[in-house]
Amino acid sequence: MTAHPIGSTAQTHVTAMTAREFNEATDAVVGNIERVIEGKTAIVRLALSVLLAEGHLLIEDVPGVGKTKLAKAMATSIDCSVRRIQFTPDLLPxxxxxxxxxxxxxxxxxxxxxxxxxxxxxxxEINRASPKTQSALLECMEERQVTVDGETYRLQTPFMVIATQNPIEMEGTYPLPEAQRDRFTARVAIGYPDAKAELAMLDVHGASDPLDGLGAVVDAHTVARMIQTVRGIHVSEAIKQYAVALVTATRQAPDLRLGASPRAALQLLRTARAVAAFEHRDFVLPDDIQHLAVPVLAHRVIPTSDAQLARRTTDAIIADVVRRLPVNAEPGR
Known part of the structure; x- marks a missing residue:
């Protein structure tokens, strides 16, 4: 079976950035997105970290808080090819x-x-499509390729899926299966803005849509160099052991009937590298792992029936696992 490239292929001879170049590029993207999303710097930085970790982002929150605007602002900030899919029940694979x-x-x-x-x-609204259509993304997100009629076609580089869904509206929706959720590097919730940010939003968004005047601040090649820089961030053996110990602890947690997968540990470390680069470091700290545990792991696990009856969220369960696990813990202990 032959793999055929479609559109732009992987960047060749991509070189890593200097610390100054990386900081200038990330500040430009974050600042551009914040012209649309007010008062959510931490969420914006995490979303960009997922891109630089070569992952995919699931934005899950109630209606009207800016899920789609965040996704579109991030896509617009990069001068590369962008496609939007409105997931509906009649969408075909x-x-x-x-x-x-x-x-x-x-x-x-x-x-x-x-x-x-x-x-x-x-x-x-990815959960509005049928499971058959949702499954069309499985190969794309994990292997960055598409197989149609026995032929495999390579996807472009960089490649990222930013999906949104409403967690409270169940009518006419199809919950994402575990395999699909596990392919999303992180899940974030934007949340309601504070009063000051909401007042600023009324001034900025009241007359026109800020997306209309938003332009690109970096191109695809710059993003490829940023990704190459993140790949070079050092991860010590102790940090690797701590990440594996954390993922293993989720499989042994009494409130979870399904813990995090090995893919979760891999994506946890990749995203931690990006976070470390954001913090102007060339190495990962245990704090990076702890900070990312909930957004990277919570959507991958399944609580027990007793935990659900007790109204314990997976976010709270993962936070408890992090709090109880010593930083010097070894895998399996």
Missing amino acids: SDVTGVSIFNQDSHEFAFKPGAVFANIVVGD
Whole structure:
């Protein structure tokens, strides 16, 4: 089976940035997004960290807090290909991945790429699509490729899926299966703004949509260099052991019937590298792991029936696991 590149392929001869270049690029992107999302610097930085960790982001929150605006502002801030998918019950898998169409002139089948062939794919209300359509993203998100009619097509680099969903509206929705949720590097909730930020939002958003005047501040090649810089952040053996011990502890937690996967440990470390780079460090600290534990792990685990009856959230359970686990803990202990 041959892999065919579609659109722009992986960047060649990508060099890492200097600390100054990296800081200037990240500050530019964060500042640009904050022109649209007021008072949510920590969320914006985490979203960008997921991109630089070569992961995918799930934004889960109540209606009207800016889930789609955050996704679109982040996509607009980067001068690269962006596609938006509005997930609906009648959306087909071929609308996402693409389809082979018979060309009557050449008497051959030609592949027509779907919406997933872009650097950044914004999936709005992902849980409104059927499980069959949701599963079309599984291969894309993990292997960065699409297989249609026995042919494999490579996706562009960088590649990121930013999906939104409403956690409280159950009518006409299909909950994401565990395999799908596990492919999202992190889940974030934007939350309501404070009074000052909401007043500022009324002034800025009242007359016009700030997205209309938003432009790109970095390009795809710059993002590739930023990713290369993050890859070079040092992770000590002790930090690796702590990350594995944390993931192992979720599998042994009495309030969880399904703990975090090995993929979770890998993505936890990748995102920790990006967070360390944001903090102007070239090494990862235990604080980075602890800070990321809830957004990276909580959406991957399943609570027991007793925990659900007690109304314990997975966020609270993961926070308890982090609090009880010693920093010098070894895997399996």
